[in-house]
Amino acid sequence: METAVLQVFRYDPEKDQAPYYKEYEVPVEGTLLNALLYIKDNLDPTLAFRAFCRSEVCGSCSMKVNGKTKLACKTPMKELVETWKGKPLRIEPLNHMKVIKDLVVDIDKPIEKMKTLIPWLVPDPRVVPTDPMHESIIYPEEMEAYKDQIHCMLCFSCYSACEAVADNERYRGPFAFSKAYRFQVDRRDIETAKEKRIRYAISGGLWSCVQCQKCLYVCPKGVKPAEDIQNLRGQAVKKGFTDKPGAKKLKHFVDWIYATGQINRLYLPEEVYGNKEAREKLTKAYTEMGVEVWEVPKPTKGLMKFRDIYLEILSKEDKALDLDYSHVRKIDKMVSDIFKADICTIVDKAHEEGRSSRGLISKLKGLLGGQ
Amino acid sequence: MVELDYDIVIVGGGGAGLYAALWAAENTILKVAVMTKVYPTRSHTGAAEGGINAVLTHSVGDSPEAHAYDTVKGSDFLADQDAVDIMCKMGAAVIYDIAHRGVPFSRRPDGRIAQRPFGGASFPRTCYAADKTGFYILQTLYEQCLKNNVTFLNEWFLLSIIHNGERVEGITAWDIRNGGVHLIKTKAVILATGGHARVYWNRTSNALGNTGDGTAAALRAGLPLKDMEFIQFHPTGLAKTGILVTEGARGEGGYLRNKDGERFMKRYAPEKMELAPRDIVARAIQTEIDEGRGCGPNGDYICLDLTHLGEEKINERLPQTREHAILYEGVDPVKEPIPIAPTAHYSMGGIDADKLGRTPIKGLYAAGECACISVHGANRLGGNSLLDVLVYGRLTALEAVKYADEAPETNPSVAKAKDDEKRILELMEADGKEKVADLRKELGNVMMKHFGVFREEKSMREGLEKVMEIKERAKHVKVYDTSKKFNTDLITALEFLNLVDLAPAIAVPAIERKESRGAHARKDYPKRDDKNFLKHSVVKLKEDGTYELSWKPVTITKFPPEERKY
Numbered sequence: 001m002e003t004a005v006l007q008v009f010r011y012d013p014e015k016d017q018a019p020y021y022k023e024y025e026v027p028v029e030g031t032l033l034n035a036l037l038y039i040k041d042n043l044d045p046t047l048a049f050r051a052f053c054r055s056e057v058c059g060s061c062s063m064k065v066n067g068k069t070k071l072a073c074k075t076p077m078k079e080l081v082e083t084w085k086g087k088p089l090r091i092e093p094l095n096h097m098k099v100i101k102d103l104v105v106d107i108d109k110p111i112e113k114m115k116t117l118i119p120w121l122v123p124d125p126r127v128v129p130t131d132p133m134h135e136s137i138i139y140p141e142e143m144e145a146y147k148d149q150i151h152c153m154l155c156f157s158c159y160s161a162c163e164a165v166a167d168n169e170r171y172r173g174p175f176a177f178s179k180a181y182r183f184q185v186d187r188r189d190i191e192t193a194k195e196k197r198i199r200y201a202i203s204g205g206l207w208s209c210v211q212c213q214k215c216l217y218v219c220p221k222g223v224k225p226a227e228d229i230q231n232l233r234g235q236a237v238k239k240g241f242t243d244k245p246g247a248k249k250l251k252h253f254v255d256w257i258y259a260t261g262q263i264n265r266l267y268l269p270e271e272v273y274g275n276k277e278a279r280e281k282l283t284k285a286y287t288e289m290g291v292e293v294w295e296v297p298k299p300t301k302g303l304m305k306f307r308d309i310y311l312e313i314l315s316k317e318d319k320a321l322d323l324d325y326s327h328v329r330k331i332d333k334m335v336s337d338i339f340k341a342d343i344c345t346i347v348d349k350a351h352e353e354g355r356s357s358r359g360l361i362s363k364l365k366g367l368l369g370g371q
Numbered sequence: 372m373v374e375l376d377y378d379i380v381i382v383g384g385g386g387a388g389l390y391a392a393l394w395a396a397e398n399t400i401l402k403v404a405v406m407t408k409v410y411p412t413r414s415h416t417g418a419a420e421g422g423i424n425a426v427l428t429h430s431v432g433d434s435p436e437a438h439a440y441d442t443v444k445g446s447d448f449l450a451d452q453d454a455v456d457i458m459c460k461m462g463a464a465v466i467y468d469i470a471h472r473g474v475p476f477s478r479r480p481d482g483r484i485a486q487r488p489f490g491g492a493s494f495p496r497t498c499y500a501a502d503k504t505g506f507y508i509l510q511t512l513y514e515q516c517l518k519n520n521v522t523f524l525n526e527w528f529l530l531s532i533i534h535n536g537e538r539v540e541g542i543t544a545w546d547i548r549n550g551g552v553h554l555i556k557t558k559a560v561i562l563a564t565g566g567h568a569r570v571y572w573n574r575t576s577n578a579l580g581n582t583g584d585g586t587a588a589a590l591r592a593g594l595p596l597k598d599m600e601f602i603q604f605h606p607t608g609l610a611k612t613g614i615l616v617t618e619g620a621r622g623e624g625g626y627l628r629n630k631d632g633e634r635f636m637k638r639y640a641p642e643k644m645e646l647a648p649r650d651i652v653a654r655a656i657q658t659e660i661d662e663g664r665g666c667g668p669n670g671d672y673i674c675l676d677l678t679h680l681g682e683e684k685i686n687e688r689l690p691q692t693r694e695h696a697i698l699y700e701g702v703d704p705v706k707e708p709i710p711i712a713p714t715a716h717y718s719m720g721g722i723d724a725d726k727l728g729r730t731p732i733k734g735l736y737a738a739g740e741c742a743c744i745s746v747h748g749a750n751r752l753g754g755n756s757l758l759d760v761l762v763y764g765r766l767t768a769l770e771a772v773k774y775a776d777e778a779p780e781t782n783p784s785v786a787k788a789k790d791d792e793k794r795i796l797e798l799m800e801a802d803g804k805e806k807v808a809d810l811r812k813e814l815g816n817v818m819m820k821h822f823g824v825f826r827e828e829k830s831m832r833e834g835l836e837k838v839m840e841i842k843e844r845a846k847h848v849k850v851y852d853t854s855k856k857f858n859t860d861l862i863t864a865l866e867f868l869n870l871v872d873l874a875p876a877i878a879v880p881a882i883e884r885k886e887s888r889g890a891h892a893r894k895d896y897p898k899r900d901d902k903n904f905l906k907h908s909v910v911k912l913k914e915d916g917t918y919e920l921s922w923k924p925v926t927i928t929k930f931p932p933e934e935r936k937y
Contacts, residue, residue, distance in 0.1 A: 014854050030611070031698065041808035045860040046852040050409075053578045055614050055695065057506055058413040076698060100548060101857040107410065108525075120514035121473035128471050135428060135467055137482035143475055150475055150507060154412050186473070 002028040004081050006035060008047065009092040012101050019099070021090065028081050032091075033061055033072040036103075049103040056220065059155030063103050064092040069157040069218040094160035110159050113172045117200050119179035121186065122193035142187055149182035149228060151221040158215035158225055164208045171205035174215035174225030181228040184235060198236050206232055207246025237322055248272045254322050258310055259331040260297050296335050299343055301350040375555045377522075378775045379403045380542060381768075382529050382585055383563035384411030386419075386505065386757060387739030389512035390469075390764030391561050391771075396519040399772045406524040406544060406555075408580065408862070411513050415565055415578045416760060419505025420617055420691075421489065422497035423757035425462030429483050433494035435459040436929075442755060443930045445491040446748025447889035447899065449598065449907070451926040454726035454744045458755075458762045465761040466498055474511045476500050489754045490618065490648055497754040502617070502691060505757060527553075528862055529584050530791045532560065532592040533783040538733035541783030542588075543791050547862060550855025552795065554788040558778040559734040559771040562589060562722060563764065566740035568602060570870050570877060571715035571823075572815030576608050576615040580866065585741045587869035589722045590876060594730055595909045597743035597923070599720035599873070600881035601890045603751055604824050606652035608714020609700045610672035616692055616711055618753065621645040623688050626676040627656065628708065629664040650750055653713040654892055657824035660712065667710060674708035681705075713824050717756065719747045719890065720877070723909060723923075728767035734774050738763035745907065748925075749889025795850075798864055803849030807867045810848065814841050818874060822881055827894040835878040845871045872912070879918045880908035901932050 003025050011019035024043050026035040033054055039047050050060040054073045061072035066084055080089055097105035128136045158174035165171050180197050183189045198206075206229065215225040237247050252271045256264050269278030286293040314320045332343045339346050379395055381388045384407030395403045405411070426433045438459040443450050470476055470484065477485045477499055489497040500507040516523075526547040533541045541556045567583025568575045575581075590596055607616040621627075627645050629635045639655040640647035647655075656673045659665060666674050677685055677692075682705045685693050689704075696702050696709045722737040724730050724744050730737055737743075739760040746759055821834020845868060852860035886900035887893045907923040 012854050012856065014856055040859070040863070045807075045850075045863070046854075048852075048857045048859045050413075052409055052413045052580055053415065053418050054612070055418065055699070057417050057503070058409075058415075058578070060409065060413050074698065101854070104857050115517050118518075120518040121511075122518075123471060132464055132468055132471070133428070135483060136471060138476075138478050139482045140478045140480065143478065146475070150510070151503075153417075153506070153510075154410075183473075188473075 002081075004028050004035075004077065005088055006039070007088050007090045008039070008102070009090075010047070010102050011099055013099075023088075026077070028077045030077060031073050032065065032070065032075040032077060032080065035077055036061075036072060036091075047103075048101045057153065059153035062094060062155040062157045062160070062220075064090075064094060064160070066090050067092075069094065069161050071155060071157065071220045074220055094156055096160055096162070096165045097156070105156075107154075107156055110156055110173050110176070111154070113204070114176035114179055116204060117172055117176050117180035118193055118197050119176065119183070121183055121188060122190050123188055124190035127188045136188065138188070145185035146182040148223050149178045152178055152223050153221060155220060157218045157220060158223075161214040161218045163210050163212045163214065164205060168205050168208050170203075171208050172201070174209075174229070175223070176204070177201060177206070177209075177232055178223050178225045178228045181232050184232065194235075195239060198232065198239055198241055201232055202236060202241055202244055206236060207244050234319060234322075245272050250322070251324060251327070254314070254319075255324050255327045256331065258307055258323055259328045260299070260335070261303060261306055262297060264296065266293075266295060296331070296338055298339060299335060299346045299350065301347065301353075303347050303350075304344075375404075375553060377402045377404045377555065377557045379559045379561065379771045380555055380557040381405045381561045381563060382542070383407055383414070383565060383739070383741070384409070384523070384525075385414030385563060385565055385739065386416035386508055386512065386760035387764035387767075388414075388561070388563035389509070389516055390761050391563060391738060391768035392521045393512060393515050393519060394765045394768035395772055396516070396521050398769065399776070401772065401775050402522070404522040404524055405516070406527045406529065406542075408526060408528045408547065408584065410525050411516070411523065412509055414509060415581055416757070417506045417509040418578065418615075419508075419757055420502045420615075422487065422499030422504045422754050423466065423508070423761070424489065424492065424496050424752070424754035425466045425498055425758060426459070426494075426496055427463050427466060427484060427486070427498070430486065430494065430496055433496055435462065437493055438462065438496060440930055441492050442746065442752060443748070444933075444935055445750055445752040445755075446745075447750055447935050448901070448905065448927075448930070448932040449601075449745065449748030449888060449925060451726065451745050452928040452930060453926050454746050456928065457726055457766075458744075458746050458758060461762045461765075462758060465758070465765065469508060469511060469761065472511055472515050474500060474507050489752070491752040492754070502619070508757065508761075528865060529564065529588050530865075531787050532588050532594075532735065533787050534592060534732045534735065536732075538778070538781075539735040540781035543788045545791075545795070545861070545865075547857060550858060552788050552792045554783060554785055556781055556783050558775040558781055559736070561728075561736045561738060561767045561771055562586075562741055563738045563760075563767075564741045566718040566721075567870065567873050568715040568718055569866075570814070570874050571602070571818050572811050572870070574608065574613045574712070574815065574819050575715040576605055576613055577715070582866040582869050583718070583741065583873050584866065584869050585737070586718075586721050587872045589730070589735075589737070590872055590910075590912050592732075593911065594732060594735070595723040595911050596876050597720055597723040597907050597909055598745060598749070598880070599718075599743075599876045599910055600822075600884055600908060601719035601747075601749050602715055602822075602877065603649070603717040603719060603890050604653045604657075604713040605716035606649055606656055606713055607675055607711045608716075609695065610667070610710035610712050612699050613714040614695060614699050615714065615716070616675060616695070616709060617689075618649075620675060620677060620689055620692050620709075621652075623677075623684065624680055626679070627652070628666075628674045628676050629659045630666045630670065631664065633664075635659050635664070649753070650890055650892070653824050656711075656713055661825070672710040672712045675704075675711045676708040677704040678706065678708065715819075717751055719743070719745070719749065719751055723907075726926075727770050728763050729770060734771070734778060736767035736771055738767045743907075749891060795861065798848070798850045798861065799853050801849040802847055803851070804847040805844045807848050807864050810841055810845055811867050811870070814838065814870060814874060817841065818877070822878055825892050825894050826881055828882065828885075831878065831882045835875065835882065838874045838878055842871050842875065875918050876910045876912075879910055879920050883920055884908060899935075905932060
């Protein structure tokens with residue numbers, strides 16, 4: 001029978017000074033969970049790991065194989081052996097949680113973190129009948145909004161893989177935001193609860209996610225926390241929670257790109273972090289380094305057309321309201337002051353001069369076509 | 372010895388346990404705790420796929436009475452009809468309640484809860500949430516428990532139930548995470564610890580931990596177990612692992628073939644073919660295997676052939692089946708047939724409880740698969756187990772609240788906890804002449820061979836002897852891991868010892884029930900015998916270690932026994 005060697009992380013805090021790895025020869029048959037059960041039944045009954053349903057519904061047996069997060073009962077041994085040709089298979093507990101023993105980690109903390117985001121339905125009495133014998137009507141279409149999120153089985157794979165959890169102790173974790181978002185898009189959930197969830201999500205690190213997308217790749221059930229986090233951010237801005245740097249950055253991006261076609265490195269620190277000296281210091285530094293520096297980019301030919309297309313994209317993503325026209329007008333005024341003409345005149349003049357700006361527009365058109 | 376003090380302790384965090392916790396939390400200020408050996412969302416309720424039966428307000432033509440009749444008929448008239456009546460009447464109430472709490476039931480285009488037909492039901496009354504009904508129910512109940520700040524003792528293992536012969540006083544438990552025996556003082560206990568089909572260790576659809584811990588503890592505490600001989604075998608479990616292949620695979624048009632490629636169901640149920648009721652298909656498959664027409668080198672399985680359905684249909688309708696067949700059986704159903712055989716699936720029997728979930732000991736209740744109310748009698752209908760766990764989770768919670776509100780303080784003695792501590796220490800110091808893994812496998816094989824789909828006197832007597840021999844040998848098993856923290860070696864041993872205690876409780880009434888009824892199919896008594904056996908078996912463990920059998924009448928109200936024909 002074909003066999004493989006597992007190097008299993010062992011650590012019993014009662015007995016061991018430090019973690020170590022123990023090698024076990026296991027048959028290449030069935031899943032990684034079968035291999036671990038084989039060890040427990042035949043080689044070493046002291047090995048500790050969690051497992052229950054053995055058919056990928058309970059979420060107990062998530063762990064790392066050569067650094068990659070895997071659900072043991074969903075990972076065929078054959079596949080592992082083929083993927084890691086000849087290399088030893090190192091089996092380790094999940095990251096970011098305290099090891100209780102061997103492959104068993106403390107999952108209380110992520111559960112407590114999740115709990116702060118109100119991951120349950122708070123029924124709106126206008127939608128959900130209070131009479132227990134009265135059915136609440138839900139149309140199949142509206143359930144589409146949370147069809148992925150409800151698959152989360154709390155296996156904590158995403159929590160283990162998450163960059164933001166690594167950096168920020170308070171960060172709630174990808175799954176927690178998905179669990180929260182599921183109720184944000186449920187018509188039956190009361191508005192006051194939705195507002196609270198956003199508030200708590202923000203203090204729980206909503207803007208800390210770096211969108212590395214790892215959560216999305218490691219989820220064994222197809223939940224997409226990174227997307228849910230983006231959508232929660234959108235909801236936060238719409239609900240007027242715009243005082244966080246993340247929200248301000250988003251606003252800077254949306255407004256400046258609409259107004260000028262690009263973000264503004266000089267104004268970004270001030271608009272996002274309130275750093276008033278940054279503009280002057282950056283200008284000085286750029287000049288010294290010989291980097292071209294402009295306070296605002298000169299409006300180019302096609303800017304108005306560009307604005308139309310950009311607005312269309314925002315509308316399609318249901319984000320047109322994110323655009324703050326008063327801010328755009330301020331930027332326009334800044335441009336007018338610097339170039340000593342109103343924005344339309346500058347653009348018209350650019351057209352006369354025949355300066356090419358095709359690149360920008362065709363790129364955007366490509367984007368539109370692709371949606 | 373640490374002592375904890377609650378008013379109500381719910382043992383088990385599956386559907387019954389969590390729903391009980393929720394109803395207790397919302398209806399009392401008493402101190403309630405849920406104790407579970409795994410995190411609640413790991414519980415096996417989460418593996419229930421098909422759905423939950425209930426007559427809803429928009430179920431045209433259907434009625435709770437029709438549901439009750441189907442249930443009683445499915446039970447082969449062994450169910451207690453007063454209990455069935457309660458369960459079926461509460462169907463709509465529990466469905467709407469959990470829907471209001473967020474369970475994403477599949478909906479009809481008009482927004483009402485969708486229902487589909489299921490085996491043994493005369494109307495389409497099975498409510499479902501895609502093919503993960505139990506999963507969504509479990510997750511939603513857990514969310515609601517978090518909302519209500521329910522106290523959880525996660526990863527605690529039940530050891531013993533303490534009572535004074537009249538009322539319950541407490542329990543003892545092992546804290547898996549930190550180690551140590553704890554004495555828990557409580558006025559009421561709801562056992563919701565799930566089934567024990569893991570007795571059939573090598574051939575079961577159950578999770579690794581469905582080891583009947585509550586049922587075994589109740590047995591050891593002198594409580595009666597009822598109808599233990601009835602174990603439901605699901606016809607299609609994957610050959611290597613026993614993991615379930617949904618009935619939908621046959622519903623979508625899958626064929627069952629023996630080693631000659633013959634669709635043998637034509638000899639057993641010429642009209643219904645593969646879609647005959649579960650017990651009939653399970654018996655047909657077992658007969659083919661027993662008579663040498665099984666497939667594979669050992670002739671020990673049958674082929675479930677889906678290849679003619681085509682890749683597209685398989686991917687669309689049976690994605691999970693394909694994934695599981697590839698993953699757990701190494702067979703792609705698009706290209707080859709899936710090896711399957713009957714797999715132990717559900718325990719109809721369990722802790723003897725009345726129509727409100729009360730046991731003979733005051734303050735001690737049982738709900739869900741560990742209980743025998745009995746609403747399933749000799750054979751459970753698909754879709755009735757989720758209903759059972761919710762209805763009885765809720766009813767026992769309300770009963771327990773009522774009782775604990777007025778019950779006096781209890782004063783459990785530490786003797787039991789000391790005993791348990793000693794028992795655990797002895798396990799660690801045993802001679803180790805026997806290995807848990809080996810004995811467990813042996814027990815599973817004996818149970819499957821002698822108390823499987825078909826049973827007969829001689830074989831069962833042999834089987835019982837072997838079971839008792841294994842029970843004797845089990846005294847030599849050793850726990851090698853001596854650490855306190857997360858000692859899964861110890862838990863594995865305790866679980867096995869629970870199975871060993873329960874196996875004779877299945878065997879003894881199986882031998883004495885000299886008839887065929889529901890899941891209990893005897894070759895030597897192929898007919899149902901209402902004259903002599905329209906009664907519940909009751910097993911008690913005597914102090915000398917023998918199992919005492921007695922009988923108890925069935926409650927019949929509306930539906931007199933008749934021949935069970937489909």
